[in-house]
Amino acid sequence: MPTSITLTELTYRTPDGQPLFDGLNLSFGPQRTALIGRNGTGKSTILKLVTGELTPAGGRVTVNGTLGLLRQSVQVETAATLAQALGIDEALGRLERLEAGTGSLEDAGEADWTLPARLSTALAETGLPDLDPHRPLMTLSGGQRTRLALAALLLEAPDMILLDEPTNNLDADGRAAVADVLAGWRGGAIVVSHDRELLRQMDTIVELTTLGARTYGGNWDHYVERKALELAAAEHGVATAERKMVEIDRRVQAQVERKAKKDAAGARKRAKGDAPKILMNAMRNRAQETSGENARLANRMREEAAEAAAEARAQVEVLQPLTVRLASTGLPAGKTVVQADSLTGGPDLDNPVIQDLSFTITGPERVAITGPNGSGKTSLLRLLVGELAPTSGAARVRSTFAILDQTISILDPTQTIRDNYRRLNPDEDENACRAALARFVFRADAALKVAGTLSGGEMLRAGLAATIGGRTPPQLLILDEPTNHLDISAIEAVEAGLKAYDGALIVVSHDRTFLENIGIEREIALA
Known part of the structure; x- marks a missing residue:
């Protein structure tokens, strides 16, 4: 039977009882499928439901074939070795006992003599050297541990691999290793990722929203094209709905005017006394009933048209990319913003990581x-x-600047977004504060959220609003890995803000698409 995973009428609720899926139907075959969507829509939850780590409240998950899972983070036990992390410690021990002449008949019967060669191949394919399998796992960097987890999948050779944010925290070489593994994978794959370069390698995109799941055949670029067509269709729907509202109002007004003329004619006839009184009263009653029925019909038509227009506008708002307008920094083209001369230093004074950089x-x-x-x-x-x-x-910044580190520590997590803004921009009044926050989609009560409760994307948007969203943005903005752990919509919101910023930018990032989209002009490459 072909490899497949099928979710049938799947229902799942969060621990606090909130519905995440209700009657979700999805199927995955032997191709590379990406799961995308805003953080919190349930992408990682789907992987856990597929592997049985979570149990659905309703529906069923059907798996045909074997599964291998690469999690978002690779946990490190103090005493764990590479062999244990690879799941080969028992098989390796069996071979070592046989080679030492201390193996048993059981060892001989179960020995996998292909293991050393397969291990070397798996390590090489993930960009790792021939590492000692008895080496402590904690001696590897985070990126090396992710590569090792990929090597474990290659050794396991399941029918379907599940990868949950495989490129988070990886440098360019690590991201390339993940991409190479997926490019050469001949089984099925489900990949949860916000890495648009990786998404370009996918065969199918499945987008999760609060309304359910929608499948788009093709890779990321094809998905973007389809979404652009959907936006155009949604905007056409708004225009059509609004025209219908105007037409209904016109027709209702015409009906009211005709009724007014008819009523006036009837009143004149009653005044003349040409017809029997009983007939005139009956005609008046019928007219009143007709008038009431027409009014109810007109109200219903107006309500239906208004509801259709509101739904169409909501669809456009969901699909419409964020655009941001910011005040100018006034930075002259010829001004020196940053200068470093033979700069040497780092956290370890005896072994400076930066050496003689200018x-x-x-x-x-x-x-x-x-x-x-x-x-x-x-x-x-x-x-x-x-x-x-x-x-x-020496190093010197010769202009006003703001720095947003990976934790956005510039924000006080106990204060609201609004209070953080006012603290960081003491010269601006409440109207300027609210206008700046609105530019980064923190309108009305959204500006009163406490910073410590924000998602990663909201936190970064709030940091950008507080630093570059005001009347006098700093002339230099420094960002350290701004897209880590952000979903694609959050990344695009950040890109929109940075595109509108006319000051100097220094950005640390491994996300090549992000760097291209914000108009990076040159790189300072560290070895």
Whole structure:
């Protein structure tokens, strides 16, 4: 039977009783399928339901074939070895006992002599060297542990692999390793990801929303094209619905005017006394009944047209990309914004990760700091803004600036978005505060959310609003891995804000699509 996963009338509720899915129907075959959607729509939950880690409240999950799962984070036990993480410690021990001459007949009967060669191949395909399988797992970096988990999937060779945010926290080489594994995978795959480069390798896109799931054949680029067509259709629907409302109002007004003329004629006839009184009263009663029925019909038609128009507008709002307008920083093209001269330093004074680095950023340049994990990208940012003192050389920021680190620590998690803004922009009044927050989609009560309760995407939007959304944005904005753990809609919202910003940008990111979309002009590559 072909490999497949089928969700039939699947219902699931969160621990607090909120419905996440209700009657969800989905099927996955032997192709590469991406699950996308806003954070909280249940993408990772679907993977857990498929593997049996969670139990649905209703419906069923049917799996034909074997499954392998790569989780968002690889947990590290203190004493765990690479062999244990790969799931080969028993098989490897059997081979080692046989090679040492201490193996049993059972060892000989169950030995897998192909294991060493398959292990070397799996490590190579995921970009890892021939590592000692007895090496402690905790000695590997996070990116290396993710690659090792991919190697474990290759060794296991299941019919279907499930990958939950496989490129989070990976550098460019690590992302390429994930992409290479998927490109060469011949079974089925379900990939939860916000990595648009990875999504371009998919055969099918499944989008989860609060309304359910919708399947789009093709990769990310095809999905974007389809969504653009859906937006155009939705905008046409709004125009049609609004025209219908105008037409109904016109028809109702014409009916009212005809009725008024007819009533006036009847009144004149009654005044003349040409017809019997009983007949005139009956005609008046019929007219009143008809008038009431017409009024009820007109109200119902108006309500239906208004409801259709509201639904059409809501659909456009869901599909319409965010656009942002910001005040100008007034940064001149020739102004030196950042200067580093023979800069050397880092957290470890004895082993500085940044060594003899010199560069200048002039005017509204957009510069990316790139390099593998551990190359000192975050340390460089801290050196530039004075959070770390250099061991030699110098660095200076020569303009107003704001820095948003990976945790958006500029925001006080105990304060509301509005109060954070007022604290960081003390010279601006309430109207300016509300206008700035509205530009980043924090309108009305949304501005009163406590920062510590925000999602990653909301937190970053709030940080951008508080730093560049005001009347006098800083001339330099520094961002450290801004897209980590954000869903695609949140990333696009951030991109919209940065596109509208006319100051200088320094960005640390491994997300190539993000860097392209915000107009990065050059890179400073760290080894």
